[in-house]
Amino acid sequence: MIKCETGEWGYIKKKKWKQLLLTLLMAFIGIGIFLTGYYFKGKSNQSIFTVLAVLMVLPGAKFFVSFVVLAPYHTPKREQYDELIKILRENGKLFSDMVITSSEKVMNLDFILVSNGQVLGVVGREKQDLAYIQSYLTKGVRNWSSNEIVKIYSSYDELVKAVKKISEKEVNLQEEEKVIAYLTSLIV
Structure with missing residues (x-):
């Protein structure tokens, strides 16, 4: 994806995609951390891995809020x-x-x-x-x-x-x- 600077044409479209992809990435990383701990701990969710997975929600939520703010808006012609x-x-x-x-x-x-x-x-x-x-x-x-x-x-x-x-x-x-x-x- 080509970098688009703040205020350039196409910024909204590219920023929306970036925020959505980062939200999904944080979700997959959180799920991966949880599953790793789940199988290492003998199918138990009582481990530090569960805490780390839950903490991955914070950056994911930040990216998702940015996506939601931008979602209704579109790049002009x-x-x-x-x-x-x-x-x-x-x-x-x-x-x-x-x-x-x-x-x-x-x-x-x-x-x-x-x-x-x-x-x-x-x-x-x-x-x-x-x-x-x-x-x-x-x-x-x-x-x-x-x-x-x-x-x-x-x-x-x-x-x-x-x-x-x-x-x-x-x-x-x-x-x-x-x-x-x-x-x-x-x-x-």
């Missing part, structure tokens, strides 16, 4: 990603396949673009609270840059129109790099 890459200026950053969690909600964004003092995004699923997502991201971005404007759109077409209208302006590149690092840290 490759054509959309390629179109945004063409439009994007050299000094911008495009994130794709974003699932972000807050203490209240799990949010899905197909794309977020950081360029020229703006953070523009589009929700991945309908019926998400657009105002909440925009407010949540604005509060976080304000911690790193007071000049970045955050705008989240409900449709891909609206995002494309907004990206085409981005005008060149002087921005603090250090602040923009901090915003990019912040957004990267949010991705599940």
Whole structure:
């Protein structure tokens, strides 16, 4: 399986498969440890092997929870990603396949673009609270840059129109790099 970095196109799909495979691997290792102890102890489950097998549930549960969080979300169309890459200026950053969690909600964004003092995004699923997502991201971005404007759109077409209208302006590149690092840290 080819490694896919956080925020790259295809991240959700690859991360879901990875988490599912790791969950199954932990289950098989736990079963293997239990069976080894069961047969070494004369068909008795009262051994340290049973304890070790039960402890294998913990990492397996961690991987399974990550899979469950990502399960309802899907990778956006490759054509959309390629179109945004063409439009994007050299000094911008495009994130794709974003699932972000807050203490209240799990949010899905197909794309977020950081360029020229703006953070523009589009929700991945309908019926998400657009105002909440925009407010949540604005509060976080304000911690790193007071000049970045955050705008989240409900449709891909609206995002494309907004990206085409981005005008060149002087921005603090250090602040923009901090915003990019912040957004990267949010991705599940």
